[in-house]
Amino acid sequence: MRWCISIPQLDTGSFDASGVKAYLARAEDLGFEGGWTLEQAIGPTPLIAPLEMLAYAAACTERLRLGVGVLVSSLHDPLQLAASITAVDRLSHGRLDVGVAPGGGFRRFAAFGVDPETFVGRFTEGLALMKAAWSQESPVRFEGRFRQVEDLPLEPKPVQRPHPPIWFGANAPRALARAVRLGDAFLGAGSATTAAFADQVTTIRAELDRQGHDPTGFTLAKRVYLTVDDDPGRARERVVAGLRRIYGRMPGIEDVPVSGTPDDVVRGLQEVADAGAEMILLNPLGADVAEDREQMERLVADVLPHVT
Structure with a gap:
């Protein structure tokens, strides 16, 4: 099993630079494959933006791969997003993984000037334009429904060729088929249950x-929200509080986390592995960096050695 860890993004008053640096250094020392962020462009939770957080993490690390899962890229201008992704890939010397998704019907598309009737088409075309910007030698040419580009100089290019690995977030069968067609990997959402992830794996393997x-x-x-504590009730309270910070009262969100004693969390993570996960992104939900650091240490010491 390959293990990754979430990078703390909460900024509740002032950014804890020393705490985040120490967290990232310890994640490398503990042998995690990667550190990942998430995107919440609109929402009440004070989260540092994901690519900017990864640029900071690139300066604090040497080996850790850096991922974002996922960018709702239909809400971004594709050329500007491609340039930002290239910057992080180059700042990290080619250690970036990029998760993308078109978003769903609950997204506030109007706030970004996006027509909700065409967001999937804009997503797929935008991804094609980003791939062209990354892989074509300048000047770049692209002919699409929403964007036409002729003789456009686009430099620099990413370190990773032809572009950083593209991870897809998806749920519906057609979206999962699109992930296989256009992507390099799949990241199951933390807001999905293990049972839902197992169904997605079955669909992806068929595709x-x-x-x-x-x-x-x-x-x-799969991203897994979790909390380990010797007191199962306290673990449950902590993980639900963390989910509420991100998702509010989203229906069904309390069904997704793994929590409890080390043995409870081992069982929960083993179920994710048995469902088909080859990499698990562990996402503690502490109220600050110190709580996330404590969870990371506990997971490595008491949980991960027992998951096969």
Whole structure:
């Protein structure tokens, strides 16, 4: 099993630079494969923006891969987003993984000037334009429904060629088929249950076969919100409070986390692994960096050695 850890993004009054630096250094020392952020462009939770957080993390780390899961790229200008992604890839010397998704019907598309009737088309075309910006030699040419580009100089290019790995977030069968067609990996949402993830894995594996893709070249992963505590009731209270900070009263959100004693969390993570996850992104939900650091240490010491 490959393990990644979330990077604390909460900024409740002032940014804890020393705490985040120490957290990232310790994540590298503990052997985590990567550190990941999430995007919440609109919401009440004071989160540092994901790519900017990864640029900061790039300066604090040497080995840790850096990921964002996921950017709702239909809400971004594709050329500006491509330039920002390139910057983080270059600042990290090619350690970036990029998660993307078109978003769903509850997104406030109007706030970003996006027509909700065309957001999926804009998403797929925007991704194609970003790939062209990254992979074509300048000047870049692109002809699409929403964007036409002719002889556009776009420099620099990402370190990773032809571009950083593209991870998809998706749920519906058509979206999962799109993930296989256009992406390099799949990251199951933290807001989805393990049972839902298992169904997604089944669909993706069928699509990999149908589309003629080598399944060994397409990683299946899941973000897992979790809290470990010797007191199961206290663990549950802490993890639900963390979920409320991010998702508010979203229906069903209390069904997704893994929490409890070390043995409870081992069982929960083993279920995710058995459902098909090849990488698990551990996402503690502490109220500050210190709480997330305590959870990271506890997970490595008491939980991860027992998950196969």
